[in-house]
Amino acid sequence: xxxxxxxxxxxxxxxxxxxxxxxxxxxxxxxxxxxxxxxxxxxxxxxxxxxxxxxxxxxxxxxxxxxxxxxxxxxxxxxxxxxxxxxxxxxxxxxxxxxxxxxxxxxxxxxxxx
Amino acid sequence: xxxxxxxxxxxxxxxxxxxxxxxxxxxxxxxxxxxxxxxxxxxxxxxxxxxxxxxxxxxxxxxxxxxxxxxxxxxxxxxxxxxxxxxxxxxxxxxxxxxxxxxxxxxxxxxxxx
Numbered sequence: 001x002x003x004x005x006x007x008x009x010x011x012x013x014x015x016x017x018x019x020x021x022x023x024x025x026x027x028x029x030x031x032x033x034x035x036x037x038x039x040x041x042x043x044x045x046x047x048x049x050x051x052x053x054x055x056x057x058x059x060x061x062x063x064x065x066x067x068x069x070x071x072x073x074x075x076x077x078x079x080x081x082x083x084x085x086x087x088x089x090x091x092x093x094x095x096x097x098x099x100x101x102x103x104x105x106x107x108x109x110x111x112x113x114x
Numbered sequence: 115x116x117x118x119x120x121x122x123x124x125x126x127x128x129x130x131x132x133x134x135x136x137x138x139x140x141x142x143x144x145x146x147x148x149x150x151x152x153x154x155x156x157x158x159x160x161x162x163x164x165x166x167x168x169x170x171x172x173x174x175x176x177x178x179x180x181x182x183x184x185x186x187x188x189x190x191x192x193x194x195x196x197x198x199x200x201x202x203x204x205x206x207x208x209x210x211x212x213x214x215x216x217x218x219x220x221x222x223x224x225x226x227x228x
Contacts, residue, residue, distance in 0.1 A: 006157075033216075042204060042218035043158070090157055092216075102148070103208075103216055105158040 003027070004106035006091050012112045013081050021076040021109045023091030032074040033103065034066060035090040043090055049074060050096060078111075086113045116141040118207050120219035127195050128227045135190040135222050137179075137205030145207040147188040148216070149179055152202045161203075164188060175199070200226045 005024045013019040023032065031050050035043035047056045049068040063085070065077040078085055088110050092103040117140045127133055139145055146165050150158040162173025169181040179190045188205060205219040 004157075040221075040223075042220050045215060088155075092158075102160065102163060104160075105150075107157040108155075110155065 004091055004093055004104050006089075006106040006109050008109060009107060010110050010112070012114060013078075014114050015083065016080045019078050019081055019111065021078075021089050021091075021111070023074045023076070023106055024072050025091075025093045025104075025106075026072070027093055027095070027104060028071065029093035029095045029104070030071070031094045031096050032068060033092040033094075034064075034074070034076050035092065037088040037090055037108070039087075046076070081111070081113045083113050086111055116145060116207050116217050118205050118217055118219035120203075120205055120222050122222045123220070124223045124225070126225040126227060129197050130194050133190075133192045133195045133199070133224070135203050135205075135224070137188045137190065137219060138186050139188065139205075139207045140186065141207060144183070147179075147181060148206045148208070149173065149177070149188075149190050150204045150206060150218075151175075152204065152221075154201070158204065161190070195224075195226055197226045197228065200224055 007022045033048040034046045037043040045057050046060045047066055063079050068074045088108045090108045091106040094103045119138045121136050148163045149161040151161050152158050161177045162171045162179055164171045164181045171179050177192050181188050202221045202223050204221045206216050208216050
């Protein structure tokens, strides 16, 4: 089945130690998104790629970066994780250009910062 | 800017009882509207969506939602709740016309009593 895959599902890192989260998709969608979701809150968009074009949200900290080497993969890099970065990170995809902009979500990566 | 309001942070119902989760949106034109469900530690699953046409939308797991333009509402309903419906429910809106951004409400946590 076509889907959005996130690895790892659980990630533990140390304060200040860089970490990379991975997202892949088999839907051949042209847009990939990264959301941060803290406990009992709604997902918050960090940035998205429309094909190769990177679109950063104005309030996304510089500590968060992203790479999209090809259509299928997108990475979230946290350069120096702080305790406040502990959260669930959700990847989503959509196809812009069709009538519907439905977003498909992966299962998420739960990040713990020690 | 568009926004989504879910007035109820937490709702408790008994198994077998009916359910209605409220959602109001703020947007000038007709938005694309979504309801997502999130089980603990999981990603978001799309329950249903509204783009145009019939204002009563059927979704998965026995859920339905009704779009009421006059009330700027898109309430989610289910006639008989099952224990497995306990989860967090998010209403969301996306800008019609190509914007990539999905704006979420703050969510409603549903508890189901046996």
